[in-house]
Amino acid sequence: MPPIIVRPKRSNPLALAVLALLFERPMHPYEMAATLKERHKEDSIKLRYGSLYTVIDILVREGNITPRETLRDGRRPERTVYELTPAGNVEMREWMRSLLKTPVKEYPQFEAALSLLGALPAKEVSQLLQKRIITLQEQAESTRATLTVAQHHGLPALFSVETSYHLKLIEAEIEFVHELVAQIAHDGCGWLPQWKRFHKERPAPDASDLSAPAPAKPPHRKPGSKTGS
Structure with a gap:
Protein backbone atom coordinates (compact mmCIF):
# COMPACT_ATOMS: atom_id res chain seq x y z
CA MET A 1 0.00 0.00 0.00
CA THR A 102 -12.25 28.84 -5.91
CA PRO A 103 -13.79 31.66 -3.82
CA VAL A 104 -13.36 31.08 -0.09
CA LYS A 105 -15.26 32.53 2.85
CA GLU A 106 -13.24 35.23 4.59
CA TYR A 107 -14.17 37.16 7.71
CA PRO A 108 -13.43 40.90 7.30
CA GLN A 109 -13.87 42.95 10.46
CA PHE A 110 -16.14 45.46 8.70
CA GLU A 111 -18.48 42.64 7.68
CA ALA A 112 -18.57 41.51 11.31
CA ALA A 113 -19.55 45.04 12.40
CA LEU A 114 -22.27 45.19 9.74
CA SER A 115 -23.72 41.95 11.02
CA LEU A 116 -24.13 43.55 14.47
CA LEU A 117 -25.19 47.02 13.31
CA GLY A 118 -28.16 47.33 15.66
CA ALA A 119 -25.88 47.36 18.70
CA LEU A 120 -25.31 51.11 18.18
CA PRO A 121 -27.96 53.83 17.68
CA ALA A 122 -28.88 54.54 14.05
CA LYS A 123 -27.75 58.18 14.24
CA GLU A 124 -24.32 57.21 15.57
CA VAL A 125 -23.96 54.47 12.96
CA SER A 126 -24.61 57.02 10.20
CA GLN A 127 -22.02 59.41 11.63
CA LEU A 128 -19.40 56.67 11.91
CA LEU A 129 -20.06 55.45 8.37
CA GLN A 130 -19.69 58.98 7.00
CA LYS A 131 -16.28 59.18 8.68
CA ARG A 132 -15.43 55.83 7.11
CA ILE A 133 -16.29 57.22 3.68
CA ILE A 134 -13.79 60.04 4.18
CA THR A 135 -11.05 57.57 5.12
CA LEU A 136 -11.90 55.33 2.18
CA GLN A 137 -11.76 58.26 -0.22
CA GLU A 138 -8.29 59.11 1.09
CA GLN A 139 -7.22 55.49 0.61
CA ALA A 140 -8.59 55.52 -2.93
CA GLU A 141 -6.61 58.64 -3.80
CA SER A 142 -3.43 57.14 -2.37
CA THR A 143 -3.97 53.91 -4.30
CA ARG A 144 -4.58 55.80 -7.55
CA ALA A 145 -1.34 57.70 -6.96
CA THR A 146 0.53 54.41 -6.49
CA LEU A 147 -0.83 53.11 -9.80
CA THR A 148 0.10 56.35 -11.55
CA VAL A 149 3.69 56.09 -10.31
CA ALA A 150 3.86 52.46 -11.47
CA GLN A 151 2.62 53.43 -14.92
CA HIS A 152 5.05 56.36 -15.06
CA HIS A 153 7.95 53.97 -14.44
CA GLY A 154 6.72 51.62 -17.14
CA LEU A 155 5.79 48.80 -14.76
CA PRO A 156 3.60 46.29 -16.62
CA ALA A 157 0.08 46.09 -15.23
CA LEU A 158 0.69 42.40 -14.40
CA PHE A 159 2.91 43.41 -11.49
CA SER A 160 0.42 45.84 -9.93
CA VAL A 161 -2.81 43.99 -10.66
CA GLU A 162 -3.45 43.47 -6.92
CA THR A 163 -3.32 47.26 -6.47
CA SER A 164 -5.93 47.71 -9.19
CA TYR A 165 -8.06 45.07 -7.45
CA HIS A 166 -7.66 46.87 -4.12
CA LEU A 167 -8.78 50.15 -5.70
CA LYS A 168 -11.90 48.51 -7.14
CA LEU A 169 -12.74 47.11 -3.71
CA ILE A 170 -12.35 50.54 -2.09
CA GLU A 171 -14.52 52.19 -4.75
CA ALA A 172 -17.19 49.51 -4.36
CA GLU A 173 -17.15 49.91 -0.58
CA ILE A 174 -17.51 53.69 -0.87
CA GLU A 175 -20.58 53.20 -3.08
CA PHE A 176 -22.03 50.61 -0.69
CA VAL A 177 -21.51 52.75 2.42
CA HIS A 178 -23.05 55.81 0.72
CA GLU A 179 -26.14 53.73 -0.08
CA LEU A 180 -26.24 52.29 3.43
CA VAL A 181 -26.11 55.74 5.04
CA ALA A 182 -28.99 56.88 2.82
CA GLN A 183 -31.00 53.75 3.65
CA ILE A 184 -30.46 54.21 7.40
CA ALA A 185 -31.60 57.83 7.16
CA HIS A 186 -34.69 56.82 5.15
CA ASP A 187 -36.06 53.85 7.09
CA GLY A 188 -33.22 52.26 9.07
CA CYS A 189 -33.04 49.36 6.62
CA GLY A 190 -36.73 48.71 7.36
CA TRP A 191 -36.25 48.83 11.14
CA LEU A 192 -35.86 52.51 12.12
CA PRO A 193 -38.74 52.82 14.64
CA GLN A 194 -37.74 49.59 16.40
CA TRP A 195 -34.07 50.59 16.22
CA LYS A 196 -34.75 53.89 17.97
CA ARG A 197 -37.03 52.26 20.55
CA PHE A 198 -34.47 49.54 21.20
CA HIS A 199 -31.81 52.08 22.21
CA LYS A 200 -34.26 54.26 24.10
CA GLU A 201 -35.00 51.27 26.30
CA ARG A 202 -31.28 50.53 26.64
CA PRO A 203 -29.54 53.88 27.20
CA ALA A 204 -25.79 54.14 26.69
CA PRO A 205 -23.69 53.89 29.87
CA ASP A 206 -23.00 57.20 31.60
CA ALA A 207 -19.36 58.34 31.62
CA SER A 208 -19.43 58.49 35.41
CA ASP A 209 -20.44 54.84 35.49
CA LEU A 210 -17.39 53.92 33.45
CA SER A 211 -15.02 55.79 35.78
CA ALA A 212 -16.49 54.39 39.00
CA PRO A 213 -14.22 51.98 40.86
CA ALA A 214 -15.03 48.31 40.53
CA PRO A 215 -16.72 46.74 43.56
CA ALA A 216 -14.26 45.18 45.98
CA LYS A 217 -13.95 41.42 45.78
CA PRO A 218 -14.73 39.46 48.94
CA PRO A 219 -11.60 38.17 50.70
CA HIS A 220 -10.51 34.73 49.58
CA ARG A 221 -10.90 32.10 52.27
CA LYS A 222 -9.72 28.56 52.23
CA PRO A 223 -12.41 25.87 52.31
CA GLY A 224 -13.36 25.04 55.90
CA SER A 225 -11.90 28.25 57.37
CA LYS A 226 -14.01 30.09 59.94
CA THR A 227 -15.08 33.68 59.59
CA GLY A 228 -14.68 36.16 62.40
CA SER A 229 -17.68 37.04 64.57
Whole structure:
Protein backbone atom coordinates (compact mmCIF):
# COMPACT_ATOMS: atom_id res chain seq x y z
CA MET A 1 0.00 0.00 0.00
CA PRO A 2 1.51 3.40 -1.00
CA PRO A 3 2.18 5.83 1.86
CA ILE A 4 -0.50 8.42 2.58
CA ILE A 5 0.76 11.92 1.78
CA VAL A 6 -0.64 14.60 4.06
CA ARG A 7 -0.43 17.97 2.35
CA PRO A 8 0.23 21.06 4.48
CA LYS A 9 -2.67 23.40 5.11
CA ARG A 10 -2.53 26.27 2.62
CA SER A 11 -3.34 29.14 4.92
CA ASN A 12 -0.33 31.46 4.97
CA PRO A 13 0.06 33.75 1.91
CA LEU A 14 3.64 34.50 3.00
CA ALA A 15 4.54 30.86 2.36
CA LEU A 16 3.08 31.13 -1.13
CA ALA A 17 5.07 34.33 -1.70
CA VAL A 18 8.30 32.53 -0.72
CA LEU A 19 7.54 29.74 -3.20
CA ALA A 20 6.78 32.26 -5.96
CA LEU A 21 9.98 34.23 -5.27
CA LEU A 22 12.11 31.10 -5.37
CA PHE A 23 10.39 30.15 -8.61
CA GLU A 24 12.08 33.26 -10.05
CA ARG A 25 15.54 32.47 -8.65
CA PRO A 26 17.30 31.21 -5.50
CA MET A 27 17.33 33.83 -2.71
CA HIS A 28 18.28 34.25 0.93
CA PRO A 29 15.59 35.44 3.39
CA TYR A 30 16.78 39.05 3.50
CA GLU A 31 16.59 39.24 -0.30
CA MET A 32 13.09 37.75 -0.21
CA ALA A 33 11.89 40.41 2.24
CA ALA A 34 13.63 43.22 0.32
CA THR A 35 12.07 42.06 -2.96
CA LEU A 36 8.56 41.94 -1.47
CA LYS A 37 9.00 45.45 -0.04
CA GLU A 38 10.49 46.83 -3.25
CA ARG A 39 7.45 45.55 -5.14
CA HIS A 40 5.04 46.81 -2.43
CA LYS A 41 3.73 43.28 -1.93
CA GLU A 42 3.60 43.82 1.84
CA ASP A 43 0.41 45.80 1.13
CA SER A 44 -1.21 42.48 0.19
CA ILE A 45 0.86 39.95 2.13
CA LYS A 46 1.64 40.44 5.82
CA LEU A 47 5.42 40.50 6.14
CA ARG A 48 7.40 40.11 9.36
CA TYR A 49 10.96 38.87 9.54
CA GLY A 50 10.20 36.48 12.40
CA SER A 51 7.26 35.02 10.49
CA LEU A 52 9.36 34.78 7.32
CA TYR A 53 12.02 32.62 8.98
CA THR A 54 9.32 30.44 10.55
CA VAL A 55 7.68 29.96 7.14
CA ILE A 56 11.04 29.09 5.58
CA ASP A 57 11.70 26.45 8.25
CA ILE A 58 8.27 24.89 7.62
CA LEU A 59 8.75 24.86 3.84
CA VAL A 60 12.15 23.20 4.26
CA ARG A 61 10.65 20.60 6.59
CA GLU A 62 7.88 19.89 4.08
CA GLY A 63 10.39 19.48 1.26
CA ASN A 64 9.10 22.46 -0.77
CA ILE A 65 12.36 24.41 -0.60
CA THR A 66 15.92 23.42 0.25
CA PRO A 67 19.15 25.22 1.21
CA ARG A 68 21.42 25.70 -1.78
CA GLU A 69 24.46 27.45 -0.32
CA THR A 70 25.59 29.62 2.58
CA LEU A 71 27.21 32.98 1.82
CA ARG A 72 29.22 35.40 3.93
CA ASP A 73 29.69 39.05 2.91
CA GLY A 74 32.43 40.68 4.96
CA ARG A 75 31.49 40.89 8.62
CA ARG A 76 27.82 40.26 7.99
CA PRO A 77 26.28 37.07 9.39
CA GLU A 78 26.11 34.06 7.11
CA ARG A 79 23.11 33.96 4.82
CA THR A 80 21.58 30.75 3.55
CA VAL A 81 20.34 30.81 -0.02
CA TYR A 82 17.28 28.65 -0.68
CA GLU A 83 15.92 27.20 -3.89
CA LEU A 84 12.61 25.69 -4.94
CA THR A 85 12.35 21.91 -5.07
CA PRO A 86 10.30 20.06 -7.72
CA ALA A 87 7.72 19.31 -5.01
CA GLY A 88 7.64 23.00 -4.09
CA ASN A 89 7.09 23.93 -7.73
CA VAL A 90 4.08 21.62 -7.85
CA GLU A 91 2.76 22.93 -4.52
CA MET A 92 3.08 26.57 -5.64
CA ARG A 93 1.19 25.94 -8.88
CA GLU A 94 -1.61 23.93 -7.22
CA TRP A 95 -1.96 26.55 -4.48
CA MET A 96 -2.18 29.39 -7.01
CA ARG A 97 -4.73 27.52 -9.10
CA SER A 98 -6.86 26.87 -6.03
CA LEU A 99 -6.82 30.51 -4.92
CA LEU A 100 -7.63 31.87 -8.37
CA LYS A 101 -10.35 29.34 -9.16
CA THR A 102 -12.25 28.84 -5.91
CA PRO A 103 -13.79 31.66 -3.82
CA VAL A 104 -13.36 31.08 -0.09
CA LYS A 105 -15.26 32.53 2.85
CA GLU A 106 -13.24 35.23 4.59
CA TYR A 107 -14.17 37.16 7.71
CA PRO A 108 -13.43 40.90 7.30
CA GLN A 109 -13.87 42.95 10.46
CA PHE A 110 -16.14 45.46 8.70
CA GLU A 111 -18.48 42.64 7.68
CA ALA A 112 -18.57 41.51 11.31
CA ALA A 113 -19.55 45.04 12.40
CA LEU A 114 -22.27 45.19 9.74
CA SER A 115 -23.72 41.95 11.02
CA LEU A 116 -24.13 43.55 14.47
CA LEU A 117 -25.19 47.02 13.31
CA GLY A 118 -28.16 47.33 15.66
CA ALA A 119 -25.88 47.36 18.70
CA LEU A 120 -25.31 51.11 18.18
CA PRO A 121 -27.96 53.83 17.68
CA ALA A 122 -28.88 54.54 14.05
CA LYS A 123 -27.75 58.18 14.24
CA GLU A 124 -24.32 57.21 15.57
CA VAL A 125 -23.96 54.47 12.96
CA SER A 126 -24.61 57.02 10.20
CA GLN A 127 -22.02 59.41 11.63
CA LEU A 128 -19.40 56.67 11.91
CA LEU A 129 -20.06 55.45 8.37
CA GLN A 130 -19.69 58.98 7.00
CA LYS A 131 -16.28 59.18 8.68
CA ARG A 132 -15.43 55.83 7.11
CA ILE A 133 -16.29 57.22 3.68
CA ILE A 134 -13.79 60.04 4.18
CA THR A 135 -11.05 57.57 5.12
CA LEU A 136 -11.90 55.33 2.18
CA GLN A 137 -11.76 58.26 -0.22
CA GLU A 138 -8.29 59.11 1.09
CA GLN A 139 -7.22 55.49 0.61
CA ALA A 140 -8.59 55.52 -2.93
CA GLU A 141 -6.61 58.64 -3.80
CA SER A 142 -3.43 57.14 -2.37
CA THR A 143 -3.97 53.91 -4.30
CA ARG A 144 -4.58 55.80 -7.55
CA ALA A 145 -1.34 57.70 -6.96
CA THR A 146 0.53 54.41 -6.49
CA LEU A 147 -0.83 53.11 -9.80
CA THR A 148 0.10 56.35 -11.55
CA VAL A 149 3.69 56.09 -10.31
CA ALA A 150 3.86 52.46 -11.47
CA GLN A 151 2.62 53.43 -14.92
CA HIS A 152 5.05 56.36 -15.06
CA HIS A 153 7.95 53.97 -14.44
CA GLY A 154 6.72 51.62 -17.14
CA LEU A 155 5.79 48.80 -14.76
CA PRO A 156 3.60 46.29 -16.62
CA ALA A 157 0.08 46.09 -15.23
CA LEU A 158 0.69 42.40 -14.40
CA PHE A 159 2.91 43.41 -11.49
CA SER A 160 0.42 45.84 -9.93
CA VAL A 161 -2.81 43.99 -10.66
CA GLU A 162 -3.45 43.47 -6.92
CA THR A 163 -3.32 47.26 -6.47
CA SER A 164 -5.93 47.71 -9.19
CA TYR A 165 -8.06 45.07 -7.45
CA HIS A 166 -7.66 46.87 -4.12
CA LEU A 167 -8.78 50.15 -5.70
CA LYS A 168 -11.90 48.51 -7.14
CA LEU A 169 -12.74 47.11 -3.71
CA ILE A 170 -12.35 50.54 -2.09
CA GLU A 171 -14.52 52.19 -4.75
CA ALA A 172 -17.19 49.51 -4.36
CA GLU A 173 -17.15 49.91 -0.58
CA ILE A 174 -17.51 53.69 -0.87
CA GLU A 175 -20.58 53.20 -3.08
CA PHE A 176 -22.03 50.61 -0.69
CA VAL A 177 -21.51 52.75 2.42
CA HIS A 178 -23.05 55.81 0.72
CA GLU A 179 -26.14 53.73 -0.08
CA LEU A 180 -26.24 52.29 3.43
CA VAL A 181 -26.11 55.74 5.04
CA ALA A 182 -28.99 56.88 2.82
CA GLN A 183 -31.00 53.75 3.65
CA ILE A 184 -30.46 54.21 7.40
CA ALA A 185 -31.60 57.83 7.16
CA HIS A 186 -34.69 56.82 5.15
CA ASP A 187 -36.06 53.85 7.09
CA GLY A 188 -33.22 52.26 9.07
CA CYS A 189 -33.04 49.36 6.62
CA GLY A 190 -36.73 48.71 7.36
CA TRP A 191 -36.25 48.83 11.14
CA LEU A 192 -35.86 52.51 12.12
CA PRO A 193 -38.74 52.82 14.64
CA GLN A 194 -37.74 49.59 16.40
CA TRP A 195 -34.07 50.59 16.22
CA LYS A 196 -34.75 53.89 17.97
CA ARG A 197 -37.03 52.26 20.55
CA PHE A 198 -34.47 49.54 21.20
CA HIS A 199 -31.81 52.08 22.21
CA LYS A 200 -34.26 54.26 24.10
CA GLU A 201 -35.00 51.27 26.30
CA ARG A 202 -31.28 50.53 26.64
CA PRO A 203 -29.54 53.88 27.20
CA ALA A 204 -25.79 54.14 26.69
CA PRO A 205 -23.69 53.89 29.87
CA ASP A 206 -23.00 57.20 31.60
CA ALA A 207 -19.36 58.34 31.62
CA SER A 208 -19.43 58.49 35.41
CA ASP A 209 -20.44 54.84 35.49
CA LEU A 210 -17.39 53.92 33.45
CA SER A 211 -15.02 55.79 35.78
CA ALA A 212 -16.49 54.39 39.00
CA PRO A 213 -14.22 51.98 40.86
CA ALA A 214 -15.03 48.31 40.53
CA PRO A 215 -16.72 46.74 43.56
CA ALA A 216 -14.26 45.18 45.98
CA LYS A 217 -13.95 41.42 45.78
CA PRO A 218 -14.73 39.46 48.94
CA PRO A 219 -11.60 38.17 50.70
CA HIS A 220 -10.51 34.73 49.58
CA ARG A 221 -10.90 32.10 52.27
CA LYS A 222 -9.72 28.56 52.23
CA PRO A 223 -12.41 25.87 52.31
CA GLY A 224 -13.36 25.04 55.90
CA SER A 225 -11.90 28.25 57.37
CA LYS A 226 -14.01 30.09 59.94
CA THR A 227 -15.08 33.68 59.59
CA GLY A 228 -14.68 36.16 62.40
CA SER A 229 -17.68 37.04 64.57
